[in-house]
Amino acid sequence: MKDNKKVAVIGTGFVGMSCAYALLNQNACDELLLIDKDTLKAKGEAMDLNHSLAFSPAEMYIHDGNYEDCADADIIVIAAGVNQKPGESRVDLLKRNTAVFETIVNPVLKSGFNGIFLIATNPVDIMTHITWELSGFNKNRVIGTGTSLDTARLRYLLGHFFRISPKNIHAYVMGEHGDSEMIPWSQAMIATKPILSVCGDFGELKKIGDEVKFAAQKIIEAKSATYYGIGMALVRIIKAVLNDENSIITVSALLESSYGASSVYAGVPGVINRSGVCDVVELQLTKEELKLLQDSFDFIKDTVKTIF
Numbered sequence: 001m002k003d004n005k006k007v008a009v010i011g012t013g014f015v016g017m018s019c020a021y022a023l024l025n026q027n028a029c030d031e032l033l034l035i036d037k038d039t040l041k042a043k044g045e046a047m048d049l050n051h052s053l054a055f056s057p058a059e060m061y062i063h064d065g066n067y068e069d070c071a072d073a074d075i076i077v078i079a080a081g082v083n084q085k086p087g088e089s090r091v092d093l094l095k096r097n098t099a100v101f102e103t104i105v106n107p108v109l110k111s112g113f114n115g116i117f118l119i120a121t122n123p124v125d126i127m128t129h130i131t132w133e134l135s136g137f138n139k140n141r142v143i144g145t146g147t148s149l150d151t152a153r154l155r156y157l158l159g160h161f162f163r164i165s166p167k168n169i170h171a172y173v174m175g176e177h178g179d180s181e182m183i184p185w186s187q188a189m190i191a192t193k194p195i196l197s198v199c200g201d202f203g204e205l206k207k208i209g210d211e212v213k214f215a216a217q218k219i220i221e222a223k224s225a226t227y228y229g230i231g232m233a234l235v236r237i238i239k240a241v242l243n244d245e246n247s248i249i250t251v252s253a254l255l256e257s258s259y260g261a262s263s264v265y266a267g268v269p270g271v272i273n274r275s276g277v278c279d280v281v282e283l284q285l286t287k288e289e290l291k292l293l294q295d296s297f298d299f300i301k302d303t304v305k306t307i308f
């Protein structure tokens with residue numbers, strides 16, 4: 001592995017810059033490249049971050065640039081996208097975001113980039129699939145943030161409910177990052193104790209599950225966008241790659257046989273290291289949970305069909 005750890009963030013909006021700011025605060029890389037179609041914005045963001053270096057633990061080379069500068073990046077984060085217009089259908093938005101991704105992935109490939117794509121743009125499972133198709137990269141090297149943020153929200157809420165640190169809660173949100181996502185409660189643990197055996201009242205758990213599902217909507221109503229949580233999730237995944245951690249994170253990975261799936265990107269616990277998603281962890285789901293997960297896969301696959 002080369003010494004210089006380089007991350008490129010494409011799309012310097014709320015999400016891209018929350019990721020950049022978290023990278024800086026966590027001293028997670030040596031070089032940070034910022035790219036946006038609004039080149040002035042990318043320049044201003046690089047200036048602003050550079051002015052915080054004197055107060056930061058990091059010795060980071062931060063700069064704006066263009067697609068040729070992606071050649072030696074280890075990871076490219078894509079957080080660029082267009083927002084839904086009033087009255088625009090989900091499918092039309094998806095088509096516009098596919099066009100945006102063509103203007104990004106093609107020049108990145110032309111630069112000779114040979115690292116890992118990490119996608120945050122929504123609908124994230126589908127945009128990750130599109131990146132995989134456009135890039136022709138091995139599936140390991142195209143990752144979506146998937147249900148990593150939803151899983152963090154679940155762990156936070158369960159931790160709050162049981163008065164246990166979220167770091168000692170082992171529970172996952174799986175499937176689509178969206179309405180069809182599901183929680184395999186049979187696999188949710190506090191340390192090694194099944195949550196279902198600790199909490200007799202499933203109604204309370206269901207309330208927590210609903211709170212996870214509608215969290216983004218609530219935040220958007222309050223402040224128009226969500227970005228700190230996803231920024232931190234992106235950095236968690238980036239560090240797992242750059243430090244070759246073999247950490248398990250619920251990313252969007254291409255499933256070819258796990259959980260009975262075929263050719264669908266969806267949120268599952270994946271083992272993340274220098275090669276990207278090197279493995280998928282298959283949990284022992286109940287029959288009902290597996291059905292919910294497979295329904296979520298079907299929903300994603302049906303949406304992908306509207307593009308290809």
Ligand code: NAD
Nearest residue numbers: 011012013014015036037079080081120121122124149230
């Ligand atoms: P934003 O509007 O603040 O930023 C988008 C940026 O993309 C803008 O700076 C814009 O100039 C840039 N852009 C647009 N087209 C481009 C192109 N062709 N090339 C380069 N740059 C381009 O939006 P945001 O709030 O940062 O959200 C970004 C995306 O992240 C959205 O799709 C949002 O839904 C998604 N998101 C995902 C999660 C998750 O869990 N995966 C969470 C929150 C937000």
